[in-house]
Amino acid sequence: MRRRFAECKIKRGGAIEIAEHHEPLGNRLIRHFGIEVREIRAFGYFALLFFLLGAGLALGRGSSNSLFLKRFGVAHLPETYAIIGLTLFVASMGYAALADRLRPERLLWGVLLVLAALLGVNWTLIVYTDLMFAYPVYFIIFELVSELLALHATLYFSCNFDSLQVKRLLPLGLASLQAGGMCGGIGLAGIAAYSGSQHAAAAWAVLALLAAALVAKHHGKGKVSPFYRPQRRGGGELRRALDQVLQGIRFTGRSALLRFASIGIFFMVVALYCASYASKAVLVVAFPNEAELTIVFGVLAFVTGATALLIQAFFTGKLLLRFGVRTMNLVFPLTTIAVVCGMIFFPGVAAALVVMLNRHVVMPAIRNPVRSLLFEALPDWMQGRARALSLGLVLPLALFASGLLLHFSQSIKPGLAVLLPALLAAFLFFYLSIRMNAAYVHSMLMTLKEKLYLPEGQAGELGRGEDAQLLEELINGVKHGDDQVALAYARVLISGFPAQAADVILERMRTASVRTRDALLRLVGPCLPHQLVKRLEVEGGDAHETSTRLSLHLSIAGDHAAGLIEKCLAAKNPRLVGCGIVGAFQHEDEEWAHRGAHVLEVMLRSDQETTLLSALEALRTVRATAFSGRICSLLSHPSPRVQRGCLQALAAIGRAEIERIDPLVESIYASRDHQLRAACVRCYALLEPSRRDSLCLRALSDNHPLVAMTAMDTLHQCSENFGTLLLSWLCDQTIRPRAQEVVLDYLKLHGLLLHVLPTVAESKIATAEMMAHVLYLLDKSVLGMDSAEGANALFRIVLRERVGQAIRLALAALEPIVDRNRLRIVRASLHGRDRRQVARAIEALSHVDLPLVSGRLRNLLLSLNGSGMSQRMIFPDALTALNWARHSADEWLRECALADRSAGGVGA
Incomplete structure (x- = not known):
């Protein structure tokens, strides 16, 4: 790589320029649809698989409907719907038990083989026998397969991509399904015109075998879906399968999202099947010939497939990114209300065709992708069961209810008796979709929190x-x-x-x-009432516990206080003597105070470290200013523990000779002991205001959070310019992001300077956008595409890390302004490496009612995670961006950019 750029320098005789990388037309088209280069192979496989499935479903839909309606009769539809409900219940229960236990590719392969066998047998019965039950069986096979196969195909797709990829690519995958439906519709029309609609079942069986062979080839060497999480295996498969079904039912009761979704599906099915019955009755009368009706269904499959394909390929993904999942979740309920009203007020072939368009265009192009994204808010271990249970319990019940409703409506007035309940069900579906939207964000946050x-x-x-x-x-x-x-x-x-x-x-x-008993006693001591303290024994297990018990007894100043003080002052253990000194100073009699001061002075002149520590600990409580001079003398003691005790005592007393302690505190701060440095920072409060503020600001950047928190305490308690100093410090790019995060956590914990936090967040987002644009331009340039080693690779790693840190700082600053619990969960999720959790966190941000978060910050995260979202243009070209990095206030970023140039990676 260096040789290439060296040759360029010789040829040009000057500075090296960055040549922009011109992508081939094919790659640009792929990027236009939101597909990354690394995703082409996997998505191509799913596009071909979905194409075969779509073509087969189109053949089955048109042929099963025309054969049933013409040869078996539209009057038998209600009873058939009820039978489909019961059959679907059994099939779905079996699927629910196996959905998360078998690898999705293995289950799909098995379903396709079974489907091909059933279609072959059914085609034989239709062509070579006169058995009438073959037609309803064929119709039932299609209805079962259309539900279960579409459900499992989306689950299989989700097991191979993360949530952000699913959001981008699933609409395109379903577009492939529609493209297959278009070809299947044309094929159905040709089959009906030249050989009869009954032969479509054989063509569907061949397509199922081709799809099974494709799945087997893709997973031929034991390749497993990357996001599939296998369950525990062993004996008792049936019992565990039933347990899984029961777990899903219980989870439906706990999850508001799944509960509203399930009830909404019930009313959606009632509305759709009642309207579908009315539209099919109209079409049967309008097209009396079987071949004509089959051709109509084939052409309708082509039109609906083409329309749905157009919407999915060019609009669905962009609409989801623009308006969000919750808004798009209301589209299908509203169109369902509209088409049912059209059938009521304008009955006829046109209204019947619009009903079919709503079900076969809006539902696959809008409703199905949205529903898949809604279910991404559920825990991973429950998604397969939730889909299967909603399909296996709710849909069969809705089909059975629709069958009964249609059966009884035939004896009244078929038109209004069917359509008025459909309209009511459509309005309830719309209401439940609104409730589902309200539960969506909460469910996603709970899934992240797990x-x-x-x-x-x-x-x-x-x-x-x-x-x-x-x-x-x-x-x-x-x-x-x-x-x-x-x-x-x-x-x-x-x-x-x-x-x-x-x-x-x-x-x-x-x-x-x-040791634990002493820690528990220190913890609970301040909360104990005097009656309980008096009941405590004075003697403990060791000197530490005994001193803790004595301190509690002396704090209540009872009648026996003088005896305890005398006992402590006469003890040989310096810790007990320290307790006696504290008790003497707290006693009402001044003689005890003089005696305690005398003992304290003797202890401070001792050469024993334990004696000095006990005396200094007592001084922190009694705060005797007369001993400040002796404490300053002890600051030069060689023991770090004694130095820390002296600093803590001086901070508690609040008085010292500034000229004497300033150089001592400055030298002690160089220690590697973070507790000693924190004690130094506490003593900064004794210095001059300007000196104190500058030293505290320096301590805010300390590597240990305890030192930074102590500096914040000191500034907050002593500085008059606390707000101005902190705002300037937080917006300073030379400060380590981790240090700024500690300070932000302190401000949020104590509720300080909340009004300046939006300014801090906006500053961090702007910085992150600039660095992200530098990274984006590097990736587009020849340099960014080819130079993957050395200084350039390090520079890009640092850029990405700095962008992530700036984003986390912005979220930390916004926590008190937005939903604190939500942003805290999002911050923790973004900090991890699980791509699925990161995708859910970004989706949760889109539902924050603050444009800075749901707009700029979310778009920034989407662009960094390869969603296809365009970058915010800040720099005109890569050279300008790199020059900005070389003059950045961030020292680490600046050094990496300069190192990249010195390695021959960039031009001057």
Whole structure:
């Protein structure tokens, strides 16, 4: 690669230019449809498979309808619908049990082979016998296959692409299905005109065998769908299959999205089949000849396929990206209401054809892709069962209900008696679609949350409430046999339910180790009433626990306080002596205070580290300013623990000689001990305001979050320019993104400067857009296409990482303004590497009622994840973009861009 650019330099005699990469026409057409180069092979396979399936379904739809209506009679449709409902229930239950247990490609291969066998037998019965039941059987086979095969084909497709890819590519895949339907319709018309519609079943069987052979060839070497997650295998297949079905039913009760979707499907089927019955009755009268009716169905299959193909190829994907899933989910209910009204007010062939167009154009082009995307909001392990259960329980029940309704309507007035219930069902379908939209985002967030880990600080927020079930779970956690687990639950319990925590924690202390018992006592001590403190034994398991118990007893200043102080001051353990000093200073008698001060002074002059630490710990409580000079002298002690104790004591006292401690604090901050650095930052409050602010701003960029949080505390408590300083610091591109994220978390936790956070978010999004455009231009250039090694590869890695960090910072800044829980889940999902969870997170952003999030930020994420969304144009060409990177305020990005140039990758 370097040789190529060196030759270019010799030829041109000057700076190297970046040649723009001109893609072939085929690649540009593929990109126009939103297909990435890496997806061509996989999508080509599905396009061919869907084409074969679509052609077969078109042959089956037209031939089964014409043969049934002309040879068996339209009057038998209601009873046949009821039989289809019962048969579909049995078939769907079997499919539900196998959908997530067998690999989707293996199940599809088996279904196609069984279909070919059934069609061959049925064709033989129709052609060579006079058995009338062959016609309803053929009609039932088509209805079953059209539902189950379309359902499993979309599931199979989803197991090979992530959610964003499905959103882009599924409409195109279904367009291939429609293209096959077009060819199947023309083929059906030709078969009906020259050999009779009964031979279409044989042609369909041949297409099913070809599709099965294609699936077997694609997965011939054990290739498995990449997003398929196999279930546990073993004995008891039937029992586990039934358990899976029951789990799906229970999940339907818990999931509002699945519940509204299932009820909506019921009313949709009633509306469609009642309107379809009325339209078929009109067409049978209008076309008395079987061949004519078959040709009409064939031409209708071509027209509907062409129209649906046009919509899916050029409009569906773009409409979904432009208006979102929820808006597009309302299109089909509204068109269904319109066509039923047309049949009521304008009955005739035209209205009947419009009913067919609604079912075979709008439904596959709009409704089916939208429904697949809605089901992506469900957990991965439940999607197959949810689809199968809605098909196996709701659709059969709706078909059975439609059959009964049509049967009874024949004895009244066939037109209005059928269409008025259809209109009512269409309006209910529209209402339930609105309710489904409301449940969609919540279901997606819950699915994302199942995959995430909540940090301890966020888990603590869950405990703030009156949830009895949560309280019970926390109490059980405190009773856990592992001491560390019990201590973690105790922290959450004490923060969320302090009134109920004391008894539970004291009971757990009986079986805890000495160290855990001391930690639990320190945790619950401030919440204990005086009666419980008095009942505590003074002696503990070791000196640490004993000192904790003594501190609690001395804090209530009872009648026995003087005796305890005397006992502590006379003890040999310096920790107990420190407790006595604190008790002496808190006692009402001044003699005790003088005695405590004398003991404290003696301890501060000791050479023993443990004695000094105990004295400094006591000073943090009593805050005796007379000892500040001695504490400053101890700052030069060689022990980091003593230095930290001195700094903590000075910060607690709040008074020191500035000229004396400034250089000492500055030198101690160079330590590698983060706790020591945090103690230094706490002492910055004692310095001059300008010096304090500059040192605190420096500490905000510390590698350890404890130091940064301490600096935020100091600035917030002491600085008058807190807001101005923080806004400037957060918008500074020279600051590490991780440090800025820590500061943003602090501001959100304490509810500070919330009014400036939108400005910060907009600044980060603008920065991310600029870096993303640099990356985009690199990918389009010859340099970006060919140079995949060395400095250029490192530069692109850094660009992508910086874009992701800027996006996470923008989301962190927007949390208090938008739905905090939603953005927190989205942030955690984007931080992971699961492409499916990332896709769901981006989809969740599209439903945030803030243009900055649902517009610019979402489009940025879509473009970075290969959705085909166009980049926001910022730089005119790649050379200008790279020059911007070389002069960027981000030091790491600037160095990588300069290194890329020095390696011969870019021109000056």
